[in-house]
Each structure stands twice: as structure tokens, then as C-alpha cells.
Amino acid sequence: ADxxxxxxxxxxxxxxxxxxxxxxxxxxxxxxxQPLKGARIAGCLHMTVQTAVLIETLTALGAEV
Structure with missing residues (x-):
């Protein structure tokens, strides 16, 4: 990574x-x-800035991504 x-x-x-x-x-x-606290979410997605926003949102809501 650079x-x-x-x-x-x-x-x-x-x-x-x-x-x-x-x-x-x-x-x-x-x-x-933290409505997603305790949830573990996995996905197979292209890594884009939009995907980063989704992942950060899930994390902000308590999920483990």
C-alpha cells in the first residue's frame, strides 16, 4: 500500500x-x-470510495466489518 x-x-x-x-x-x-453492535458483516464488493463510505457507516453503527 502506498x-x-x-x-x-x-x-x-x-x-x-x-x-x-x-x-x-x-x-x-x-x-x-449502535443498532448493529454485535453484528459481523462480510461482503464481496469492488473497493471504491462509495464502498469505503458504506463500510465506515456500518462500523459507525456498531458492526464488525
């Missing part, structure tokens, strides 16, 4: 968050209650 790209990647994820208001609303509404 760690020099981390800052660029974080910017891309932040931009993608603005394009995914539904997931951001879920984080805001349910993040504190």
Missing part, C-alpha cells in the same frame, strides 16, 4: 459522503444507539 495516497483517499471519501446523504443520515440518526 501511504502517500492516504490524504488523497480521505478527501475522495469525504466527497463521496456528500453524494450519499442517505448513509450520512443513518449515521447521524442511529450512530449513538
Amino acid at each position: 501511504l502517500t495516497l492516504a490524504e488523497w483517499g480521505r478527501r475522495e471519501i469525504t466527497l463521496a459522503e456528500y453524494e450519499m446523504p442517505g448513509l450520512m443520515q443513518l449515521r447521524k440518526a442511529y450512530g449513538a444507539s
Whole structure:
């Protein structure tokens, strides 16, 4: 992994968050209650910035991804 790209990647994820208001609303509404706590979620997905937003949302809701 090229760690020099981390800052660029974080910017891309932040931009993608603005394009995914539904997931951001879920984080805001349910993040504190951790409704997925104890859930283990696995997936087979192409790794894109949108996938990163999904994974971060699942984690914010308490899931182990």
C-alpha cells in the first residue's frame, strides 16, 4: 500500500459522503444507539470510495466489518 495516497483517499471519501446523504443520515440518526453492535458483516464488493463510505457507516453503527 502506498501511504502517500492516504490524504488523497480521505478527501475522495469525504466527497463521496456528500453524494450519499442517505448513509450520512443513518449515521447521524442511529450512530449513538449502535443498532448493529454485535453484528459481523462480510461482503464481496469492488473497493471504491462509495464502498469505503458504506463500510465506515456500518462500523459507525456498531458492526464488525
